[in-house]
Amino acid sequence: MASKQLSLVVRPRGKPIKNLPEETALTSSSPASDLYAQLASQSKSSVDRLRITKGSDGSLIPNSKTVTIADTGLRDRSAISVKDLGPQIAWRTVFLVEYLGPILIHPFIYALRSYLYPNPAKPFSFPPPSQLQTLTMYLVLTHFVKRELETLFLHKFSSSTMPLFNIFKNSTHYWLLAGLNIAVFAYAPRASIASDTLSSHPAITYTGLALFTVGELLNLQTHITLSALRPASDPTVRGIPNGIGFGLVTCPNYMYELLAWTGVCLVSRSWASVLFTVVAGAQMGVWAKKKEKRYRSEFGDKYKRKRFSMIPGVW
Known part of the structure; x- marks a missing residue:
């Protein structure tokens, strides 16, 4: 024409x-x-x-x-x-800032726990962190360092910026709920795992560790698949994703992330970890439903519609 x-x-x-x-x-x-x-x-x-x-x-x-x-x-x-x-701010910048919160907060509270929790009878005399408290910190750090690396080297953004206010909203979610909330309760001297070793309730601990490892690896694989759909020359281009999990739900990356955080909950045995997982899961569920709707609208009959957007048989 x-x-x-x-x-x-x-x-x-x-x-x-x-x-x-x-x-x-x-x-x-x-x-x-x-x-x-x-x-x-x-x-x-x-x-x-x-x-x-x-x-x-x-x-x-x-x-x-x-x-x-x-x-x-x-x-x-x-x-x-x-x-x-x-006013706008780069998506990449927002992601880097929000994920940085837990990376800074968890080691800080873990290292200074003797000074941060009151013990009037014997000041600064708390025993060292337990093996499970240490493992919890490593799992949280692994998750968010992975997020930072994906942001720097893997993710492609269809929009280069988002409203400036979002950096405060998003950072509140991660810095407070995933950072301060989990760290304060998971590393407390009186936490449920404060004296536990890896051999304490091993079935729970190693199940949690396995779920975390599988969830993180599959989540990474899903992000690689999604990134490959967008050419570097024009990241606004979308494609229909295929691969592990995409036949079951719209957003397997969210499903695998929930799997990983379920592992953290089992290892930490903390209601604070459960709270973050539930809140994060609810938000991801909303995003997943919107993405399913967008796929149907954008690709029409080429797209195989999914009944469940995030968790097979549930959501």
């Missing part, structure tokens, strides 16, 4: 955007990313702050190099709505 020059009617959505033009022009064969770049330049704004939707049905126009203006359904004199998303 021959490329045509198009004139698009531009309307702000929400608060006014300074210098946003009332019209903009480009060819039908231009990538959608050119529309974002053009409007960002004209409004003297950052591309990452703009969200562009079709005026006809409100559907998102992706900031993609592989989707053309013609592919979006826009025609000459079509209207588009432009929204200012506000």
